[in-house]
Amino acid sequence: MPKASNISNVGGWKVEALKSSSIPLADSITCTGTPASARARAAVRPTGPAPATSTLGEYVMRNKSTRRGVCQVLAQTLCLAAASAIALPAALWAQAYPERPIKLVVPFPPGGSTDVIARLLSQRLSDALKSSVVVENRPGVASLLGTNSVAKAAPDGYTLVVAANPAIAPGPLMRNSVPYDPLKDFTHIVLLGTFPNGFVVRQDHPARTMAEFVAMAKAKPGAMNYASAGLGSSGFLTGELLKQAAGIDMVHVPYKGSGPAITDLMGGQLDGMFESLVTATGYVRSGKLRLLSVSGEKRSGSFPEVPTLNETVPGVSGSAWFGISAPARLPAEIARRLQIEIQSIINAPDMQTRLTDLGMTPLPLGGSDYLAFIQAESRKWGPIINAGRISVE
Numbered sequence: 001m002p003k004a005s006n007i008s009n010v011g012g013w014k015v016e017a018l019k020s021s022s023i024p025l026a027d028s029i030t031c032t033g034t035p036a037s038a039r040a041r042a043a044v045r046p047t048g049p050a051p052a053t054s055t056l057g058e059y060v061m062r063n064k065s066t067r068r069g070v071c072q073v074l075a076q077t078l079c080l081a082a083a084s085a086i087a088l089p090a091a092l093w094a095q096a097y098p099e100r101p102i103k104l105v106v107p108f109p110p111g112g113s114t115d116v117i118a119r120l121l122s123q124r125l126s127d128a129l130k131s132s133v134v135v136e137n138r139p140g141v142a143s144l145l146g147t148n149s150v151a152k153a154a155p156d157g158y159t160l161v162v163a164a165n166p167a168i169a170p171g172p173l174m175r176n177s178v179p180y181d182p183l184k185d186f187t188h189i190v191l192l193g194t195f196p197n198g199f200v201v202r203q204d205h206p207a208r209t210m211a212e213f214v215a216m217a218k219a220k221p222g223a224m225n226y227a228s229a230g231l232g233s234s235g236f237l238t239g240e241l242l243k244q245a246a247g248i249d250m251v252h253v254p255y256k257g258s259g260p261a262i263t264d265l266m267g268g269q270l271d272g273m274f275e276s277l278v279t280a281t282g283y284v285r286s287g288k289l290r291l292l293s294v295s296g297e298k299r300s301g302s303f304p305e306v307p308t309l310n311e312t313v314p315g316v317s318g319s320a321w322f323g324i325s326a327p328a329r330l331p332a333e334i335a336r337r338l339q340i341e342i343q344s345i346i347n348a349p350d351m352q353t354r355l356t357d358l359g360m361t362p363l364p365l366g367g368s369d370y371l372a373f374i375q376a377e378s379r380k381w382g383p384i385i386n387a388g389r390i391s392v393e
Helices: 035-042 054-063 064-096 113-129 144-151 208-217 234-246 258-267 277-285 332-347 348-357 368-387
Strands: 004-010 012-017 102-106 135-138 161-165 186-202 225-228 253-254 272-276 289-294 319-327
Touching: 012 144, 064 113, 102 113, 102 144, 113 135, 113 161, 113 186, 113 319, 113 332, 113 348, 144 161, 144 319, 161 186, 161 258, 186 208, 186 234, 186 277, 186 332, 186 368, 208 289, 225 234, 225 258, 234 253, 234 272, 234 332, 234 368, 253 348, 258 289, 272 277, 277 289, 319 332, 319 368
Parallel strands: 102 135, 102 161, 225 253, 225 272
Antiparallel strands: 004 012, 161 319, 186 272, 186 289, 186 319
């Protein structure tokens, strides 16, 4: 390497003049820019012709004033280069992205409502981005397995995840530890919507309304039960909130799937059940089950005559939710591009209808609003989980 012979600090930049250089010396060195550049230009103009065999490095080392001028020019050039190095990649990312297929990880098994919605979104997002968006199912450990894989992926916009309540909020509050930080290890791009549950009973159950069911539970502490999709599910947490808010004692019966639970409900082994409206609707329409209440903030568009839980027991509501997230430190331009495209897709009238038919309440909150939603979920369910000493370990 060439050996540094002169060091000058100009505008915060350390500039080294080298004893040797392969750049031939011209009769004059010119530059453009500010008045300071003009002064530098004058400073580096030689007073006479340089020897034919001279190089820029040799001549600069012999001429003190020229040496000072070159340092000033180099400092300004380096500053401009640094600024360009910062600004250009961001602009190029926004214009060039995506250049290859995007992977959308669904941390649930194929065939469920989350998988169906992810595939609907991937088709439309592929069209919007003019690049393939490929769904990859990675179920396991209540969606933590697939979610963790994305937390550890490169933050380049080519790996996304369908983030959900079991893995982000409030699920981690019910575990001793999770292999990632739900807030710090992700860029949360867009909330897709919420999935309210329905509280259903068999058709011949003596309770005709949710108020009657609560009154029966109060009259028989510990005698009645309810089922959910399992410990930590939104139905389970909503049931625990109902118990605490209404002052009732019911036995929770966790199931690993809707089919066996619905069979036992219709067979009389269960008093009630929190089930997704997508699954419950067919049984309700056929007259096999009766829908007493819905757990969302608002009444369901599919069952506008059925009251919310909040209407019976104030303060009680609870829904599953899903959104699109990426690894932390995703470039802001890519996050913004994805947010705009996904929000546009979810807000399309035909997509709203399709999602509603699948039991989702569309709620495409982007960026900081999505993050605030996640934080609110943790604040809401944290006290319920602590009071009930709920753990899924």
